[in-house]
Amino acid sequence: MSTGLHFINVHLPHREDSRLYELKAEGGKWVSIRRQDRFLDAGDSGGSRLIAPQQAGSDLKRLADADCIDLRGGIMLPGLVDCHMHLDKAFSLVQVPNRSGTLQEAIHNYSQTVQSFSKEQLTERMLTAARMALSYGTTTIRSHLDFPVHLGREVAFRTIEAALEVREKLKGSMVIQYALMVPLRGNHEVADEAVEEALRMGIDVLGGAPHLADDPEREIGRVFRLAERFGVPVDLHADESDDPEKRTVLSIAEHTICCGYQGRVTADHLCSLSAMTEKDAQHVMGKMKEAGLNAVTLPAVNLYLQGREDRGLVRRGTTRIRELLAEGIPLAAASDNIQDPFHPFGRGDLIQIAQITSYAAHMGSERDLVQLLRMITDIPAGITGCEGYGIEEGYACNFVVTDAADATQLLSGTKMSRWVYACGGWQSALHASQAYA
Numbered sequence: 001m002s003t004g005l006h007f008i009n010v011h012l013p014h015r016e017d018s019r020l021y022e023l024k025a026e027g028g029k030w031v032s033i034r035r036q037d038r039f040l041d042a043g044d045s046g047g048s049r050l051i052a053p054q055q056a057g058s059d060l061k062r063l064a065d066a067d068c069i070d071l072r073g074g075i076m077l078p079g080l081v082d083c084h085m086h087l088d089k090a091f092s093l094v095q096v097p098n099r100s101g102t103l104q105e106a107i108h109n110y111s112q113t114v115q116s117f118s119k120e121q122l123t124e125r126m127l128t129a130a131r132m133a134l135s136y137g138t139t140t141i142r143s144h145l146d147f148p149v150h151l152g153r154e155v156a157f158r159t160i161e162a163a164l165e166v167r168e169k170l171k172g173s174m175v176i177q178y179a180l181m182v183p184l185r186g187n188h189e190v191a192d193e194a195v196e197e198a199l200r201m202g203i204d205v206l207g208g209a210p211h212l213a214d215d216p217e218r219e220i221g222r223v224f225r226l227a228e229r230f231g232v233p234v235d236l237h238a239d240e241s242d243d244p245e246k247r248t249v250l251s252i253a254e255h256t257i258c259c260g261y262q263g264r265v266t267a268d269h270l271c272s273l274s275a276m277t278e279k280d281a282q283h284v285m286g287k288m289k290e291a292g293l294n295a296v297t298l299p300a301v302n303l304y305l306q307g308r309e310d311r312g313l314v315r316r317g318t319t320r321i322r323e324l325l326a327e328g329i330p331l332a333a334a335s336d337n338i339q340d341p342f343h344p345f346g347r348g349d350l351i352q353i354a355q356i357t358s359y360a361a362h363m364g365s366e367r368d369l370v371q372l373l374r375m376i377t378d379i380p381a382g383i384t385g386c387e388g389y390g391i392e393e394g395y396a397c398n399f400v401v402t403d404a405a406d407a408t409q410l411l412s413g414t415k416m417s418r419w420v421y422a423c424g425g426w427q428s429a430l431h432a433s434q435a436y437a
Helices: 060-065 103-116 119-135 153-170 188-201 216-230 248-258 278-291 299-305 321-326 350-361 366-374 378-383 407-412
Strands: 004-012 017-026 029-035 068-070 075-078 080-085 138-145 175-181 205-208 234-238 265-269 294-297 331-333 399-402 418-422 425-430
Touching: 060 425, 080 119, 080 331, 080 350, 080 378, 119 138, 119 153, 119 418, 119 425, 138 153, 138 234, 138 378, 153 175, 153 188, 175 188, 188 216, 205 216, 216 234, 216 248, 234 248, 248 265, 248 278, 278 321, 294 321, 294 378, 299 350, 321 331, 321 350, 331 350, 331 378, 350 366, 350 407, 366 407
Parallel strands: 004 068, 004 075, 080 138, 138 175, 175 205, 205 234, 234 265, 265 294, 294 331
Antiparallel strands: 004 017, 017 029, 075 399, 399 418, 418 425
């Protein structure tokens, strides 16, 4: 088995650089990243065992044993980062239908069924979803977790225990963060005590959906007080609504400034931003930028759920993607829900999410495609606090390689094969034949 990694003829499109690269790694870290002045062949590799990923197929041992891997002009990206998932809800659609397809029915039906799920069921579903995402190239996930304390401690904590068990099982393959959905219902004193216990158990981030509360301002303040006390980041569902008057993100921005939490707060969805007038939207985005908020768009789920009451020209439901990017607000794209009452489709594939984002936001230029790749790599890595992230000398080797020659080919899905390397080893291989099976 080779003791290091050596790649030739590699494209790194997220760098906005069309040139080829030669890369070397030792001890799980990149030690050399050099531009090539020409296409290298077998005689240039300096190794007796040269292989292309296409030749290895699903035999990861052949890749591990190779002296040199020739990407033949294929793409390498740093490990993809999915900064907004709901692993605990994944694959629950059979048990929790949603006949109207609305967000309101999804919330109601899931809340009525969640207590019937055993810890074993939750664990199995979460493992399946995380491993599927890994096969598509995701090496870091931030998953939001339901925490229905009003249904009893046992119901609430079985999700936490399942989530922590999944993280432990996958710690040699990927990194998983958990954002706890701070409960809106029931006794707040009891709920806050349970939240504190969950944080001590290993929860990383405080989340929630304060725009759904009777008193959003009070709920936002409550989340920030808890976050300050424990020194954890905040990641909130915000204004997932077609109503232009839903503007809880303004309160989130104000609390962020007051608490000195700039750069540590993320607002997700922001659908109502697209329903506002241009003037109002510019005001909101200005406040977001002033507060140093991060943002996440969930295009697949919002395209599916929003605009249900519209007639004629139906709104797309996503946030103002291009405008947020133009303001310089860090904006990631993420998966959200996978085959559950909120979204009957999905597979945890961030390349697919980038493609859907391109459709929703009319992003198709060469520069747009680079931006889309950054929205599933560098930007969410910053949001989730990934240290030493990227394909840079001295950084850890976590990456996905594909046989796509450029971003257009990658996002079109015509080149589906991917090979994933994380945590010191080859993790999975997804091939075109599997993808369409």
